[in-house]
Amino acid sequence: MSMLTKSSVRPAILHKIRQIAGVSRPEYGYQAVSEVDAEMGSLVLQGYRLVSTHFLGTQTDHEANIQYTGILYIFQLEPGEIEKLKKEMAIAPDRN
Numbered sequence: 001m002s003m004l005t006k007s008s009v010r011p012a013i014l015h016k017i018r019q020i021a022g023v024s025r026p027e028y029g030y031q032a033v034s035e036v037d038a039e040m041g042s043l044v045l046q047g048y049r050l051v052s053t054h055f056l057g058t059q060t061d062h063e064a065n066i067q068y069t070g071i072l073y074i075f076q077l078e079p080g081e082i083e084k085l086k087k088e089m090a091i092a093p094d095r096n
Helices: 033-045 079-091
Strands: 013-021 047-061 067-079
Touching: 013 033, 013 047, 033 047, 033 067, 067 079
Parallel strands: none
Antiparallel strands: 013 067, 047 067
16 A cells, blocks of 8 residues: 555655755745755654755856755655554555
8 A cells, every 4th residue: 555545644755856045036946045954854843854865966047146956855754653654554544
């Protein structure tokens, strides 16, 4: 059974790609470091741990003369949270 079939179940693994710059320009797809920090910190507070990051390259917004860097973040639920998910899945099996 896929863990994604239930909307209330958190995925055990998360991949997040973020374009990071000194300032935010969401219409161009990049965010300030502080915004990305807050978002990633929120995931840690939700029971995830950061297991890996990958540099995806640097680009330039020539219109604003701003460089931004792509980063892939890989998160995994903490082992205790995974055990809770397993118990929840055993209690509420998939009805398909």
